[in-house]
Amino acid sequence: MTNRELDHARHLLCRLQDHIRESVIAAWQRQGRSFAKVVAVTAADTIYQVDRIGEQAILEWFERHWPKTWPVELVMEGLDEAEAVTFPAGTPVGQTRWKCILDPIDGTRGLMYDKRSAWSLAGLAPQRGGKTTLADIVVAAMTELPTSKQWRADQLSAVKGRGVVAQAVNVLTGERKPLRVTPSRAKDCRGGFAALSRFFPEGKALLGELEERLWQELYGRGGANSPLVFDDQYICSGGQLAELIAGHDRFMADLRPRVFGKLHVKSALVCHPYDLCTALVAREAGCVIEAPLGGAIRAPLDTTSAVDWAGYANPALARHIRPVLRRLIKRML
Template sequence: MSLLLSRDLSFYQNRLRQLHLRLRDHLYRYMRMQNPAVLAQVSHDAGGDTQYAIDTHLETLLIDLCREWAREAPFVLIAEGIGEDGWYPLPEGTSVRDAEFLLIVDPIDGTRPLMYDKRSAWLLSAIAPNFGRETTLEHVLLAMQTELPTTRQYLAYHVWAIRGQGAHAEVHNMLTGEIHPTVLTPSRAETLEHGFATFVKPFPEGKRAIVELEAEFWAQALGESINPLVFEDQYASTGGQLFELMSGRDRLVADVRPWAFTRMGVSVMPLTCHPYDICTALIAHELGVQITDLHGEPLRAPLDIRTPVGWIGYANTSLRRRYEPLLLRLMWG
């Protein structure tokens, strides 16, 4: 029982799980009946990000399912594409002040690779007590993320965490419905050599500044080498990047796009990570992954749909101690 929420956390976990699995299963069936060209049609520009047909389709179901949940407990849904600022109190007519909790959701994090059936996306969500507009990522008490598989996959992960109670993971068989518990173990490596470490740069905008930073970082961290010592994975999904850190596949992920855009004097903040993209950082934290902002501090972004978020993830404390001083010095002097 959390003193900050009116019900036991198991209530929120169970309802959130139902929401996640219904959305995932619906989208999996829908994608198998659609041509990728249909899913990839531009729907509209929501101000924070381009919305494609696949996004719009799932957002409609998300709102319907949240309306069902709100009959039991009033809350504020925070999501891209809903209203001007993304805050949507439910049931309709409820004031923000009377909401029992806040639910921030990214229905499809990784739209672009999923809509072309290239790679999994992730359904991300987090619940926090209602402190109004002052609520931040630090207030999140429950986080959940569910893999949205391509049509070629039959296995998908489902992971969640309650603050202070550790993280949990399952593997779901999309064909048989079987569910098996599994364990996620971040890398225990003490160096980045012969592992995956990525500076996030999925779009042309901002690449020049990021590449210059990255090149200097690797020159000082690794020195000269004929053979590649580090590999990168430009997974176009923040939730996917977090999962790679959680599962031991990646050792470092640095999303410094807000720093790069500011340095270049360009205003392309919609092309950055937003709070809904990184709302499941609690799961990584519960596994021991080190997630910080671009100054080495905890993430304190407000629960909204516009704030640009830069973040750095280290698979363990040893990697953070070894590489954080260098990276921050190169960024800030």
């Protein structure tokens, strides 16, 4: 595919997410708190009323706008994986050119209570059937879904090897302005934000112990002159990537699948491939996004596989934290 075609694909994903954002904002104004109603529980996640709004917006948009000369298989939370969804409708999967994985609304719980922005995520990869993985994604876009008091929503997108396109969108007027995003250039986490994801009671003690040991090995035990490392639990994988890209956070790791396995906890409330389908955007910004023990994240493009990951704002931070993190994972998990 030519650079021009890839950039057009990036543009299409951004327009799709504009449609999702506008649909969610309009529904919020109509429905308000009914967003929090549970409408389904699947193998992938709990589905809320707000999720259904995003899903419907996507299906309508693909039917109307996706190029018929680029047949695509759609993979997203909320669809029945037993029956493939393709566009043009009815195209056999074997005849599709692309595989597009989406999370219509990542961070549902924060958004449905009007607490914190969610993000709409999408990644596009050449179709390789069941062998297609996160590492194959060549185009990605992520768009902020704002709370009711926000007037601005950010949109970040990338084509592999071409850097990041970032815009700030005024959701009241539609005006767009270029947005400068620069990941932190710090070489350690002293005085900055960095954390392990620990959103639920299950596994929180083990994750807390691992994180405490991580900072102790890197910076020593507490005291009057202890270097502070601040913790911000953004319950949204796309939001976590956005915070790394924007320069707000320096390190983030999600080890829930390993921790739940260690504790024999059965839970679908982990990171899935659709939650991490915009890792390309973070990498194009200069961040390091990888498997916790190193190497590319090669999870299949499905809605049920559990994914763990580590993200560093820059290569220097990766070199600083990575050896200790890996040693503790091997020892404790």
